[in-house]
Amino acid sequence: MKQAISSTEPDWRREQIRGYWDPGRQLLRTIRRYQAIREWPALPRKLAGYYLVLLHRFWSVVTGADIPLNAKIGGGLMIPHPNGIVIHPDADIGPNCLLFQQVTVGSDGKGVPSIGGHVDIGAGARILGPVSIGAHARIGANAVVIRDVPIGGTAVGVPARVITVMDRQEG
Numbered sequence: 001m002k003q004a005i006s007s008t009e010p011d012w013r014r015e016q017i018r019g020y021w022d023p024g025r026q027l028l029r030t031i032r033r034y035q036a037i038r039e040w041p042a043l044p045r046k047l048a049g050y051y052l053v054l055l056h057r058f059w060s061v062v063t064g065a066d067i068p069l070n071a072k073i074g075g076g077l078m079i080p081h082p083n084g085i086v087i088h089p090d091a092d093i094g095p096n097c098l099l100f101q102q103v104t105v106g107s108d109g110k111g112v113p114s115i116g117g118h119v120d121i122g123a124g125a126r127i128l129g130p131v132s133i134g135a136h137a138r139i140g141a142n143a144v145v146i147r148d149v150p151i152g153g154t155a156v157g158v159p160a161r162v163i164t165v166m167d168r169q170e171g
């Protein structure tokens, strides 16, 4: 039986680098390492910080993704085709999410999205403003989400509308 993906417990295996060329996971690893050194003493943090900022620039250029070093993203994020992904630094993304290419999680000038755990976001989708996306939701390719999506909901279209809500327990 297929294992259900948790919306609360990060599955770090999803971020493990596979093979020699894995730019999306390299970018995530750089972000994770940068956030991990925040607790270090000042001098080593500064030196490691310079190196990781450069590395982050390198992988950002390679991937064409704009995921800030201080992004608030839960563990287990998957970005299999990272090109064009843009995430606002204040947006919250829960564990075990999946973002396809050209996804924007951004501001509408009034606020930024809060995305639950295990949310799959289709290619080209835009999630804009202070909306809340429930755990286990699915956002269709090219959707423009400007209203909340419930837990287990599937939203498609421009502007996005909820077409189904999965009957499933939170977990």
Ligand SMILES: CC(C)(COP(=O)(O)OP(=O)(O)OC[C@H]1O[C@@H](n2cnc3c(N)ncnc32)[C@H](O)[C@@H]1OP(=O)(O)O)[C@@H](O)C(=O)NCCC(=O)NCCS
Pocket: 081, 100, 121, 122, 123, 138, 139, 140, 141, 142, 143, 154, 155, 156, 157, 163
């Ligand atoms: C949203 C999604 C998850 C829904 O999948 P699903 O539950 O199997 O839904 P269905 O294919 O049964 O479609 C249900 C309805 O939504 C519509 N729909 C599905 N995806 C849509 C989309 N992205 N935009 C607009 N409408 C969409 C279908 O036309 C159908 O409408 P109908 O009931 O009027 O016929 C899926 O269509 C999707 O967009 N996934 C993203 C995949 C992706 O980005 N892949 C990138 C790989 S590189």
